[in-house]
Amino acid sequence: MSSTITKLNAPLTQAFDFQPSGEQLTPTPTLNTLTQQLAGFDTLTSALEYAAEGITGYNFYDARGNLRSILPYRLLKQNARTLAQRLFGFNLPRGSRVAIIADTSPEFVELFFACRYAGLVPFAMPIPVNLGSHAIYVQQLRGMLESSQASIAVANLDYVGFLEEASAGVANIHWVGTPGGLNDFPALDVELQSNHPDETAYLQFTSGSTKTPRGVIITERALMCNLQGIVRNGLEIKPEDRSASWLPFYHDMGLVGLVLAPMVTQISVDYLATRDFAIRPLQWLRLISRNRCTIAFSQPFGLKLCAMRVRESDLKDLDLSCWRAAGIGAEMIRPETLRIFAEKFSSAGFNENAFLPCYGLAESTLAVTFSKLGKGCKGIHVDSKTLIDKRVVTRLQADGRKQNEFVNCGRPLPGHVVKIVDEDGNQLSEMMVGSVLVQGDSVMTGYFNNPEETDKALKSGNWLDTGDIGFLFEGDLFITGRRTDVIIVNGRNIRAQDIEELAEQQPEVRSREASAFGVNDEDGTTTIVLVIECRLTAVTERQSLITRLQQLVYMAFGVNCVVELVPPHTLPRTSSGKLSRFAARQGYIQRTNLTGQLTFVESADR
């Protein structure tokens, strides 16, 4: 226990020293003094040089809704440049990686841009959010540090202890410390060079796997291409726009959509830490209402939290009529979630036409498709039986037949193409369900240092296999199922492989004898199921394994799971001996008699 106690001292001192000395902060204004440029830049630093000429910027709020610090783009540029000159003291080759634990703080943003000014490649690592996750979290950090071959690793006082543990003995690491520690280095008088559009801008990790972490490589060109699509076509950003966000900076939607997109359009953003949103979600809506924000994104789960927590008395103080673009993405969108939210908040001025369903993934920087602005969430009702039997979408003709409703995620950004293919890679026509592939300049160049995973994701002609399942109708994309290798529970993306890896670390479990997948109940709640081929016969040993696995999965991913022990050779394998999660899931569903759960098309497990 003593380790907990000593570690606690750090965040507390910081929390209480942070209070500004009675001085009243004012958020950066919405209207700028500068002519708006919509991502018309070739690199991030040139975009920041321009934004710094104005008066807008980032604002950070605490759990009680008080403004704690502001970071106008002007100040961000100065601080990032100075910090870049300190980074030169490490004498690192251009393109070296810098790992940063990304809490919602000005220090993260400053360091991110300092890296770009110094020609280094930053990447954001998650903060620990689960009870009892200490050991597993450290393991995940270590996986990312090793895979990225990071030279420097930085975290604020709250998290630097984890980082020190994770980096012990990791080759390549020159220095581990806090942003404050970096400030002790002298700023060298080095001329900052501009970056090239072909250089890597940053890495985006998509998995906490310790064996096969996947750091998506995003170049300056891919980033700016995606940002242009988002701000010009997806959102049609205007000078009077302002954003509010609780999305974590270590997720693509949080980083690209709500940190970088506002900066390349010189608009102001109001931030709430993810933890503070999760505990008091209405603070986000209060920020939108108070600061008259026009653009705010969320996963469906975030909207669900808001609707769950709101009381009648909260509504009268909210005016959400300013919110013109309520972007929804990052997981399958169930129309019901949006309907409930719109019903709850319509009396507070929320306009359901503001819903803006989108589809995207980190491997394509962030966004692939956007639905039409100001039109709300449009669904299509299709006949379930033809969908399952023929993998073809037919619009519902008669009432009373079993149906599915899918959300229109809109059209690809300019310069991007989406196609649907069958298992053999043949292109399918409209209304036929298959794998979703994307092509365009936003697509990643690969996973860092991981040619094997890169080959699986990038097909010939630079088509990115998203792993998701869907169909096209009149040019619009509808997603019918996310990839089988990613399970989304309460808004968290969990890779099936990471869960299986945890199981295989147990002495009783051999490799390739664990299969993890998600099953949904009637109201869309996802439960993780972990099926293990098990040779144990004693009841106590079997129970001990089940309890241990449930605890490990909880500590690593913060979710409960069902563990099923089955006799050896129960799990279905492909001809090459690989486990098929799709077939394992179908088998489980049959064993447990779950209705309406059979998936339409198998996606390639990636």
Place this chain on the structure above:
Amino acid sequence: MSESYDEIMQLLCDRLSSMTNSSVQVTADTNLISQLSIDSIKLLNLIMEIEDTFDVSIPINALADVQTVRQLADLVQKIKSAS
């Protein structure tokens, strides 16, 4: 204002029993994860209640070292006495 350690413990046990509604008798040694299956939504509710009841702010990094009710009570006590 200053709840004693026993009061903190008592309150946590009471809240956890009603929240999880299980047959498990919640004591200081009860494991929140393996015995009570606190999921992420329940955890958020619990943190909100603790913060509102004791007027403290629970740093998220500290929860990484919490597995039992006692560890949680120690954490609350530690934060309270520092504030």
